[in-house]
Amino acid sequence: MARRLLAGLFVALLLVSPTIPSQAQLAERQVLRIGFDAGDLRTLDPHMASATMDRAVVDMVFNGLLRFKPGDISQVEPDLASRYEVSSDGMTLTFTLRQGVRCHPFPGAPEGYELTSEDVVYSIAKSATPATSAYAGDMAPFTATAVDKYTVRVTLKRRVPNPERYLTNYSGGFIVCKRAVEALGDRFKTRPVGTGPFMFSEYVPGQKTVLVRNDRYFRGKPILERVEVWYMPDLSSREFALQRGELDAIEGPMEQPWVEKMRKVPNTVVDVFGPGETATLHFNITQEPLKRLRVRQAIAHALSRKELVAFVGPAIATPLFSPVPPELPGGLTEKEVTEAGLAYPTNRDYAKQLLREEGLPGGFSLDVIISERAQYRRPMENIQAQLRTVGINLNLKVVDHATFHAQIRQDLSPIVLYVAMRPSADIFLTQFYHSASTVRVGKAPITNFSHYSRVDRLIERAREATDPKEQVRLWKEAQLQILRDLAAYPLFVSKFVYARKPSVDWGHRLKSILALYPQIDETTRIVRR
Amino acid sequence: MARYIVRRILLAIPTLLTVLTLVFLLLRVAPGDPAVVILGQYASEETLQAFRERMGLNRPLWIQYLSFLSDLLRGNLGESLISGVPVAEQVRAALPYTLELTASGIFLGALFGVPLGVLTAVRRNSFVDYLGRTFSLAGLSVPAFFLGILLMYLLSIKLNLFPTLGAGSPGNLMDRLFHLTLPGLALGLVMTAYVTRMTRSAMLNVLREDYIRTARAKGLREQVVLYRHALRSALIPIISIIGIYSIVLLGSSVMVEIVFSRPGLGKIMLTAMKQRDYAVLQSVMVIYAAFAVLLNLLTDLLYGLVDPRIRYD
Known part of the structure; x- marks a missing residue:
């Protein structure tokens, strides 16, 4: 019996051992250097940071009350809060904070200080204020009050689906240290102080941001001693630096040829992970000839998602059939869309027939604005080639990315190819299909480029629904209506691409990540290879 | 020699003034909005507007120009709209x-x-x-x-x-x-x-x-x-x-x-x-x-x- 037990124990140890970071496996130098496609940082204030390279730093320095399980967005777990309760009406969330969580040191507080409910209340108020937060629109319904030193009550002004997802380590959910923000003032943008596994150490303008290990991190001492985030807009430079071992990981372009090329480079691993970003064509349904449904149907039938995905690259792109990606609750699957007869299978003869019926036998031409970024320009060039086969000519006006965003918000492009990810179906549908979000003319204009308004009530009803099943049903109904009216045509989802040395172990499997980068946390390490 | 150098420096002033006026105007004429760049695609119009207000981007062009000139004459290069870091510090x-x-x-x-x-x-x-x-x-x-x-x-x-x-x-x-x-x-x-x-x-x-x-x-x-x-x-x-x-x-x-x-x-x-x-x-x-x-x-x-x-x- 004892021998059997011992044997069982031995087998169990063998199975478990590869997942436990043993000291023997660790490299002597625990420094991770990662290169991002950026010239410099923009801001490290977590409520203002929206660019990939900034969010990557923010994620290491700050925490949310809750967090997405590293590498898996399907699970939300407590972080700064040790537990939380949601009231029966879903309008109040009560968080119990972990005790002993310390803010990093900053001028005036060389030992930092303990994070309490005062900091949480301050953070949520800051995050909901337009002057101090880029995410104020989403955080506006949230108000926090301190019940006691370690208890915070968050109340909703209006119903929000899955409110706990807004209080995570994403966008407006990061918790800042009140005294540090007040002490540092504007300097907080480049000298962040949080509670995360890594502390800000140095910022060299135009070159890098250096973070060091937070030995007092509440989840335990991080394995990495130091993280260097390099700002390197030139792809060849990032590749060379990785090959020479001057960097350990780099951000890559979302392009299949690059993935294939880097996979052939010795001593290099390519990580391709999702859910990625959705690419969708939005049609301005108030403009001729796109205001005619059959013209939009002709475009849809002229396009082939299969060709597009083959062009973009099957390693990084998968076809998308629904306005909300199926990975998010409420997203439609290919089967659901096909069964509803709204997949618009490629049929170019039928597309031509539809154009003839609309009095456009020779097709038509449109001037379309598109970003210079390959992630936008290349698929759009393929779409241009596909539509040409039925006589539709898109005259592409390629502009730099900042100009693209400015001009599409001025309603200057009748067709907009938009690449985005949003954390929930509600945000997706509200920002892209609710009439209030209509560019230039909406009450709160954001990204409704279609001028679509037929699912407002469904989006609002879903927001108000207390039964999650009913909520999902309403979201799906809204999307089927959007597809029926062809306000937009979902194309594909493209995944993120990073290359790294095999010695880099992120500490978790990159299953699905809402962030645009592999998250570096207390378990990330450099191992001997 | 000293007089020559002083004269050349004085002559450089109109050149520099022309350059900075052209740069100022061309930047404002060029499409693209710093508010969208920094706050991202996610930000609502209200947030964007608050940013423009705070950074003085909503002020009339001539006021922005005069403010830029007067700051420059006082040796103040201003602060980055994006990171808030003083430009002089970045340049240094x-x-x-x-x-x-x-x-x-x-x-x-x-x-x-x-x-x-x-x-x-x-x-x-x-x-x-x-x-x-x-x-x-x-x-x-x-x-x-x-x-x-x-x-x-x-x-x-x-x-x-x-x-x-x-x-x-x-x-x-x-x-x-x-x-x-x-x-x-x-x-x-x-x-x-x-x-x-x-x-x-x-x-x-x-x-x-x-x-x-x-x-x-x-x-x-x-x-x-x-x-x-x-x-x-x-x-x-x-x-x-x-x-x-x-x-x-x-x-x-x-x-x-x-x-x-x-x-x-x-x-x-x-x-x-x-x-x-x-x-x-x-x-x-x-x-x-x-x-x-x-x-x-x-x-x-x-x-x-x-x-x-x-x-x-």
């Missing part, structure tokens, strides 16, 4: 890197370009001349940043000799020089091509002159003829071309900084351009313009040193 941190990079390019260009130019002129239509001409033509045709990528591939990736990343540790001179080698060489080779070509042409003109024939007839050694008589006369156009191309080199350093991931004014400028960071961009452009004016002045002053006949009255 980046300037030494740009200056050392450009200076290394000019130094290498003069060091190799002048002797190569003299050699190709003296050995006109020989193999050495053809080789030198081919080299200078190639150098003129290849942009410095591309040369940088080639050098990086050959000397860093294949031969593992030099680093590809950054500018080295600030306090370690050897490390700084080590990191400067490849980017300096990328600019230096281009500069060498320009200087070689100009030196060759200037030398060929001078070598046809009567006084060179007379010097040779007097039995002077060929080296004395070449370096004391011919080269000295040819130096004016050579200095002139070094002056002009130093300004061009300053422009080329922008992309070289990007390729080698070095900090520098160029990198700041390009990033600010992408981010529509008006405050940083207009200040950095003014600094570049000031450098161009300064390099021109230095070139003019050097004329007097090599040719005593030139007076600055």
Whole structure:
């Protein structure tokens, strides 16, 4: 019996051992250097940071009350809060904070200080204020009050689906240290102080941001001693630096040829992970000839998602059939869309027939604005080639990315190819299909480029629904209506691409990540290879 | 001389004023909104509006212009719209890197370009001349940043000799020089091509002159003829071309900084351009313009040193 037990124990140890970071496996130098496609940082204030390279730093320095399980967005777990309760009406969330969580040191507080409910209340108020937060629109319904030193009550002004997802380590959910923000003032943008596994150490303008290990991190001492985030807009430079071992990981372009090329480079691993970003064509349904449904149907039938995905690259792109990606609750699957007869299978003869019926036998031409970024320009060039086969000519006006965003918000492009990810179906549908979000003319204009308004009530009803099943049903109904009216045509989802040395172990499997980068946390390490 | 310098500096003021006015206007005319760039696609119009308000981007253009001018006159370059870092602080941190990079390019260009130019002129239509001409033509045709990528591939990736990343540790001179080698060489080779070509042409003109024939007839050694008589006369156009191309080199350093991931004014400028960071961009452009004016002045002053006949009255 004892021998059997011992044997069982031995087998169990063998199975478990590869997942436990043993000291023997660790490299002597625990420094991770990662290169991002950026010239410099923009801001490290977590409520203002929206660019990939900034969010990557923010994620290491700050925490949310809750967090997405590293590498898996399907699970939300407590972080700064040790537990939380949601009231029966879903309008109040009560968080119990972990005790002993310390803010990093900053001028005036060389030992930092303990994070309490005062900091949480301050953070949520800051995050909901337009002057101090880029995410104020989403955080506006949230108000926090301190019940006691370690208890915070968050109340909703209006119903929000899955409110706990807004209080995570994403966008407006990061918790800042009140005294540090007040002490540092504007300097907080480049000298962040949080509670995360890594502390800000140095910022060299135009070159890098250096973070060091937070030995007092509440989840335990991080394995990495130091993280260097390099700002390197030139792809060849990032590749060379990785090959020479001057960097350990780099951000890559979302392009299949690059993935294939880097996979052939010795001593290099390519990580391709999702859910990625959705690419969708939005049609301005108030403009001729796109205001005619059959013209939009002709475009849809002229396009082939299969060709597009083959062009973009099957390693990084998968076809998308629904306005909300199926990975998010409420997203439609290919089967659901096909069964509803709204997949618009490629049929170019039928597309031509539809154009003839609309009095456009020779097709038509449109001037379309598109970003210079390959992630936008290349698929759009393929779409241009596909539509040409039925006589539709898109005259592409390629502009730099900042100009693209400015001009599409001025309603200057009748067709907009938009690449985005949003954390929930509600945000997706509200920002892209609710009439209030209509560019230039909406009450709160954001990204409704279609001028679509037929699912407002469904989006609002879903927001108000207390039964999650009913909520999902309403979201799906809204999307089927959007597809029926062809306000937009979902194309594909493209995944993120990073290359790294095999010695880099992120500490978790990159299953699905809402962030645009592999998250570096207390378990990330450099191992001997 | 002092009066001449003061006059030139005074004359530079309208030039700088024109540059900064043009830069200011062009930036505002160009599409793109810094609010969208910093706050991202996610931000609502209300948030964007609050940002514009806070940064003064909603004020009438002429008020923004006057405020920029008055700040500049008081030596205040403003703060980055994006990161909030004072522009002066960014410039102070980046300037030494740009200056050392450009200076290394000019130094290498003069060091190799002048002797190569003299050699190709003296050995006109020989193999050495053809080789030198081919080299200078190639150098003129290849942009410095591309040369940088080639050098990086050959000397860093294949031969593992030099680093590809950054500018080295600030306090370690050897490390700084080590990191400067490849980017300096990328600019230096281009500069060498320009200087070689100009030196060759200037030398060929001078070598046809009567006084060179007379010097040779007097039995002077060929080296004395070449370096004391011919080269000295040819130096004016050579200095002139070094002056002009130093300004061009300053422009080329922008992309070289990007390729080698070095900090520098160029990198700041390009990033600010992408981010529509008006405050940083207009200040950095003014600094570049000031450098161009300064390099021109230095070139003019050097004329007097090599040719005593030139007076600055």
